[in-house]
Amino acid sequence: MRSDRDIKYDAFVRDDLENNRGRLVNCCDELSFLLSHPDEARIFEKHYLNEILSHATSHSQFYKKFNKCKSLSDFPIVDKQTLKDHWDEIVVNDYADLPDSCIKYTSGSTGTPFKMVMDRYKHCRWIAGNKVFRSNVGVPSHTKTVFISETVADKNIPQERMDRDNVYYIDCKYFDDEEFGKVLAYLRSNNVQTITALSSLLERFARYVISGKAPAWTGEFKAVFSVSETLKDFTRSTLAEYFHCPVYVLYANEENGVLAVEDGSGFGCRANTADFFLEVLSMNSDMPAKDGEIGRLVITDYFNKAFPVIRYENGDLVAKKTTPDGRVYITDIAGRRVDALYTTDGRLVHFFNAISFLEPLMDIKQFQIIQEDYFHFTWKLNTKNHSYEEMITSECRKLFGQDSLYSFEYVDDIPKLRSGKFRMTVCNIDL
Secondary structure, rough: OOHHHHHHHHHHHHHHHHHHHHHHHHHHHHHHHHOHHHHHHHHHHHHHOOOOHHHHHHOOOOHHOOOOOOOOOHOOEEEEHHHHHOOHHHHHHHHOOOOOOOOEOOOOOOOOOOOOOOOHHHHHHHHHHHHHHHHOOOOOOOOOOOEEEEOOHHHHHHHHHHHOOOOOEEEEEOHHHHHHHHHHHHHHHHOOOOOEEEHHHHHHHHHHHHHOOOOOOOOOOOOEEEOOOOOOOOHHHHHHHHOOOEEEEEEEEOOOOOEEEEEEOOOOOEEEOOOOEEEEEOOOOOOOOOOOOOEEEEEEEEOOOOOOOEEEEEEEEEEEEEEOOEEEEOOOEEEHHOOEEEEEOOOOOOEEEEHHOOOOOOOOOEEEEEEOOOOEEEEEEEEOOOOOOHHHHHHHHHHOOOOOEEEEEOOOOOOOOOOOOOOOOOOOOOO
C-alpha cells in the first residue's frame, strides 16, 4: 500500500506540472544537482551573480546608479533599515506587481519589521531550499511535518493547505509541562515524523524530558530541526536520545529562505551557495574575513528579480569554511551582532562561551546576560537558587577580564521577543 506521503507528493508533482509549468520540481532537481556537484555549481554561480547584478542595475531605480560597478564588491552593503527606507526605489514593479508574486513578512524580532516581495520563480527557490536541504538528511518532501510555534495564529494558514502539503502548525504559547504533554500526544496520535521549532522551545522541552515527566516516546521520528537561536549541546543530545533521531540546525530567514543546514558531516551547516552568494566580512572593515574567522554575514540573492537583494548584511555573525572539494559550510553561527559581547579591552567574545558553563545547572530555568558597557554586566536569572553569584562572577572574569563588574537580578520570567525568540545575550554598547 502506498504511503500517505507518497500520495501527497505525487499530487504535488502533478499540480506543479499543471499549474506552475513544473518550476518547483525543476528548482528542487537543480538545487540537488548543484549541491552534489560543487565544481559545476561554481560555473552556474558566476552566471547567476552576473545575471542578478545586470538585472538590478537595469530595472531597479536604486541600483541603476551602480551600473558602472565592475564587481560585486563595488556595490554598497545594505542592512534591513536601508532596504526599508529605499523599498520603493529598490522594488522592480514589473515583477512585484505580477499576480503570482508573493509577500513574506519578517517578525520584527530585532526591532525592524520588514516585508519582502518575491517573484514566482524566487518563491519556488525559497520553497525548494526547504525541501532539498531537509531531504538531504533523510526527510523527503511531504514527510508529515509539524512546526511548533507560538505565532501560528499570525500565519493564517488554511487547513486545506496543511493537509495538501502534509505540513502542520501547532500553537505552543506556554512552555510548561501541560503544554508539552499536549504536544507529545498530538505528535504520537498523528504519526508525525519530524518537527521544527525554536531552539529555546526545544531547550525547555529537553528539560521536561530530563525531569522524567515525559512519557516514553513510541513514535518514529526522522529528524528534529532547530531554528532561529543557537542550539545547545544539552538540548541536542537529550532530544536525540528521546526521539531516537538526529537533531539538526536549520539556518534560514523569511526574507531570503534557507541559508544553511547541518548535513551530518560534522563540518557545520552546509551553505546554500546555489541560491546565494555569501560573504563573511571582517568585524572592523569590509574586507573578507579569513577562512574560519567570525565576521559579518552579507547575502546576495541570485533569484529575486522583484526585489533585488544585493550585499544585504542581515546582522548575524558567522564563520565559513570551504572544504577541499569545494563545499562551503557555515561552521559557526555566533548570533546577531547586537547580541555579541566584548571583553573589557574590546575583544569580541563568542556569546556561547559566556553561557556554556551554566548548562549543567538544571535549577536555572532561564538566564540572560546584559552588557551595559565594556565593564558592567547584569545577569538575569530565573531560579530560586541564589548561590551561584560567586561562581558566575569568577567564570565571567576569566573570559571578559578581571576588571569586569557584575550585578544580579532574580526574576520569575524573562520575556521572549514578539517572534517567540529568546535572547540569551544583550549588548547595549553603542558600537
